[in-house]
Amino acid sequence: MAVFVDYAHNPAALAATLRTLHRLWGAERCVAAVTLPGDRRDDLLAACAQIVADGVGRAVLYDDEDLRGRExxxxxxxxxxxxxxxxxxxxxxxxxxxxxAITSAVRLARPGRSCWCSTSGSRRCCRCCPSWARCGAGTCRCRPGCHCRRCRRRARCRHPRETW
Known part of the structure; x- marks a missing residue:
């Protein structure tokens, strides 16, 4: 099983991500763990949901830690x-x-399937920006050189080495 983590959070980005996954593993072999940012209009969230529905065989949905004004x-x-x-x-x-959500998506994925994890970006790994700070958008190698993309301050990454 392959795991693909992405920050796609608008219809165009979701469609591009799904096209990539379909080329690599096929349309019905994709299992998704998906969240979308709460600060988007309902019509944009609906368009994103329709694209995901068309592109995956199974989906696990969850709310982000930062609800961005939603219930x-x-x-x-x-x-x-x-x-x-x-x-x-x-x-x-x-x-x-x-x-x-990730645990459930991995359980749903059978051998030979891909598991796509869409995050809305609030998973933080540095102390300087409590609301949003993901080191290098997935390029972090858990070294002291990590930095917060929002404020650009250097921070020591708290991700365990084996997660990257």
């Missing part, structure tokens, strides 16, 4: 409703957080 469960409920309206037989489920 808990609001974004994942909207996304699930739109996905089911687009593709009623799509297997989807909701989980409480990032770790639970």
């Amino acid at each position: 808990p469960g609001e974004v994942s409920a909207l996304v699930e409703r739109e996905m089911r309206a687009r593709r009623p037989k799509l297997m989807s489920m909701r989980e409480d957080g990032y770790r639970e």
